[in-house]
Amino acid sequence: MERIARQLLAKCFGRPSGPLGRLGGRLMAHGNAATERHAVILAAPAEQDVVLVVGPGPGVGLAAAAERSAHVIGIEPSDVMLAMARRRCAPLIRRGRLRLSPGTAARTGQPDASVDVVISVNNLQLWPDVPAALAELHRVLRPGGRLLLSVREKWLPSGLSALAAMIHAAGFDTVRTWTWHPPTRMAPAAAQLSAIRTPRP
Numbered sequence: 001m002e003r004i005a006r007q008l009l010a011k012c013f014g015r016p017s018g019p020l021g022r023l024g025g026r027l028m029a030h031g032n033a034a035t036e037r038h039a040v041i042l043a044a045p046a047e048q049d050v051v052l053v054v055g056p057g058p059g060v061g062l063a064a065a066a067e068r069s070a071h072v073i074g075i076e077p078s079d080v081m082l083a084m085a086r087r088r089c090a091p092l093i094r095r096g097r098l099r100l101s102p103g104t105a106a107r108t109g110q111p112d113a114s115v116d117v118v119i120s121v122n123n124l125q126l127w128p129d130v131p132a133a134l135a136e137l138h139r140v141l142r143p144g145g146r147l148l149l150s151v152r153e154k155w156l157p158s159g160l161s162a163l164a165a166m167i168h169a170a171g172f173d174t175v176r177t178w179t180w181h182p183p184t185r186m187a188p189a190a191a192q193l194s195a196i197r198t199p200r201p
């Protein structure tokens with residue numbers, strides 16, 4: 001029973017697929033919108049920044065990022081989410097401000113030191129190998145580039161300090177952590193972290 005529930009949740013939210021994935025996408029677009037938009041405000045990309053959004057799901061944060069920056073890339077492993085994000089962001093894609101590609105946090109397909117800002121909301125808990133994913137995000141960020149992670153607090157059982165230690169170990173500094181409470185009624189608290197890829201001396 002528990003295994004079936006886990007499989008249904010994965011189809012809805014983990015790596016959305018089929019009709020359940022489309023339902024999950026609609027629920028996430030509504031329920032996570034405040035956190036997605038808040039993460040973009042915190043990351044504060046400028047018009048010329050290259051922004052990599054990891055696991056954007058239905059694309060609410062992607063759209064917010066591409067309204068601020070002219071060079072946004074969304075990396076997402078689910079075909080259903082790629083299609084939803086493509087529909088939501090169609091005008092921004094047509095204007096050349098956003099492109100979407102299949103990929104994961106550990107395999108972004110981006111060149112070394114090519115990105116100014118990485119944003120990830122509610123997918124860190126799904127990365128099968130967190131150190132490998134952090135190494136990949138470190139590789140694609142330019143020295144001095146910014147990382148912004150947000151994940152539901154309850155999905156981070158080992159806590160923000162353990163995550164901060166992993167981020168340090170991956171070569172980031174100026175690591176800051178805090179908890180954010182979305183203004184939306186019933187929306188769960190988000191554990192958030194910002195860091196900078198250590199600039200060259």
Ligand SMILES: C[S@@+](CC[C@H](N)C(=O)[O-])C[C@H]1O[C@@H](n2cnc3c(N)ncnc32)[C@H](O)[C@@H]1O
Nearest residue numbers: 015028032055056057078104105121122123126
């Ligand atoms: C819970 S949803 C969150 C979507 C969106 N960011 C939000 O907060 O509404 C998780 C998303 O991460 C994607 N995902 C799953 N595994 C991933 C991985 N290893 N790397 C990047 N994204 C992943 C899923 O396909 C899904 O779109």
